Amino acid sequence: MIDDNLRASRQPAQRRPDLQISFEFFPPKTDVMEEKFWDTVHKLAPLKPRFVSVTYGAGGSTRERTLRMVSRIKADTGVDAAAHLTCVGATRDEVDAVVRGYREAGINRIVALRGDPPEGVGQPFTPHPEGYQNAADLVAGLRRIGDFDISVAAYPEKHPQSASWDVEIDNLKRKLDAGANRALTQMFFSNADYLRYVERARAAGITAPIVPGIQPIHSFKQIASFASRCGASIPAWLAERFEGLDEEPETHALVASAVAAEQVTELLDEGVTEFHIYTHNRSPLALALARILGKRPEQ
Structure with missing residues (x-):
């Protein structure tokens, strides 16, 4: 027989009305993928996430699809949608034009990222000579254009191009000081890495939310490669x-x-109340995690 105290300890999210979740999607490339995308969106929307985000391909390669998906999500479901934005290979004027297009479409949430060069993740980043120099510069540019809700990236295991932890945390601080509302972390599988990262950030005077990015493992082979x-x-x-x-x-x-x-329940026990779930445009594991976190569909 299960002890009543143990049963109660397994339901911490039930007593957390402040708990928030968000979901991340990528723009579908084919009609079949788009059908799956919308099926996932409509299954997750009743959970009333704080927002859902749609990624932005390297060099803006999915810009139009991202705008279309984000606009339709908000129109069809009523859920706030955030568009990703990078500054790779583009001038300030070109990026600003995209931002104004988002604003005109009624999109007021943006995930602002420096982005990876076309050569791929881990390659040296060279700013466009007439472009934004980094993510902090991009955030400052967004703030000049409009009153956006801005999320930025955080790296619990340190960005591959950060020379030290001091450089890593200083970069995060500059993005938040420039006007970002929160940081969303890259996926991680050791909660100790995330908790140490948050400690470092708080010691540096960072008070903004650092939301853990949770990656359900739909395919271990694919996730390990990524x-x-x-x-x-x-x-x-x-x-x-x-x-x-x-x-x-x-x-x-x-x-x-x-x-x-295991990962989310341990984080709940550590007092975490916000989670960003990477869906890979699939709903089953995201739905399961939401239930574990105490989120139920609202009719």
Whole structure:
């Protein structure tokens, strides 16, 4: 028989009306992918997330699709949608034109990122000679154009191009001091990395929310590949859990659900009340995580 105290301890989110979630999507490239995209959006919208965001391809390659998706999400579901924005390979005037287009479309949330060069993640970044120099510069530019709600990126394991932790935290502080409302972290799988990162930020005087980015593992092979490109580590214990499951989708899904549940419940116990979930345009694991966090669909 389950002890009543243990049962109560497993339901912390039920007593947290302040708990917030947000979801991230990417623009679909085909009609089939778009159908799946909208199916996922409509399944997650009843959870009333704070916002959902739609990514922005390298060099603005998905700009029009991002604008279309974000505009329609807000119109169809009533959920606030945030458009990603980068400053790679573009002049200030070109970026500003995109921002004004977002504003004219009624989009007031932006995820402002420096972005990766066309050569890929980890390659040296060279600002456009007439462009924004970095994410902090981009945030300041957004603030000059309008009263946007701005999210920026944070890196619990340090950005691959940061020379030291002092440089890393100083960069985060400059983005927030420029006018960003919050930071959304890159995916991580060791909560200790996130908690240490937050400690470093608070010690530097940063008070803005640092929202953990949670990556459900829909495909361990794909996530491990992406992690290796963006500087996120895969702990040995995590790799061991998924070993041999490439051809066992049902077991893979069960393990993925358990891993994500462990991560968010531990963060809840640490007092975290905001979560940003990377969906990969899929709903099952995102829905499961929301339920674990105490979120239920609103009719």
